[in-house]
Amino acid sequence: MSSKPSEFPIVLVKNLPYNTSTxxxxxxxxKYGNIHQLRVPESKSDAPPGTCIVVYSNISNAxxxxxxxxxxxxxxxxLVSSMYQVDPSKFIKEDFVSRVNDLKKLKSEYEIE
Known part of the structure; x- marks a missing residue:
């Protein structure tokens, strides 16, 4: 089952010192709440240097x-921080694909055509 965009809100932080450790x-x-994930890009192709993404467990902390x-x-x-806006249409598509796959699995399991 896929997560809703609001379940794991993302804070984008820019202008970090390049040599700061995770x-x-x-x-x-x-300090601001439970962190689900902290992402620091490994290469310049992933994101500009001095950028990181913090995924919080809930929207109020984020x-x-x-x-x-x-x-x-x-x-x-x-530092410059902003809430990362996720394109909701991508979640809708992922959710649809997930549901179709689940339906196929159930049909196969119960031998329904």
Whole structure:
């Protein structure tokens, strides 16, 4: 079953120092709530250097983090944070594909044509 976009809200953070460790970033972001995932791009093709994505467990934590992190001076750089907007149509398509696959599996399991 696929997740709804609001189940794991994403905060996009930019202008981070390039050499900051994931441990330091985690300690900065966990102050605002449970983190489901912290993503730091490994190459320039994934995302620009100094960017990370923080996936929170709920929307209120993500909104609080986004609001409080935006504009703070972190290791000499002013951070820019925003809520990442997920295209809902992609979730609808994924959900549809998932349901079709589940239906096929059930039909096969119960020998229904």
């Amino acid at each position: 441990d330091v970033l985690f300690n900065l972001f966990v 909104l609080q983090a986004c609001k409080r992190i935006n504009g703070i001076n972190f290791e000499g750089r002013y």
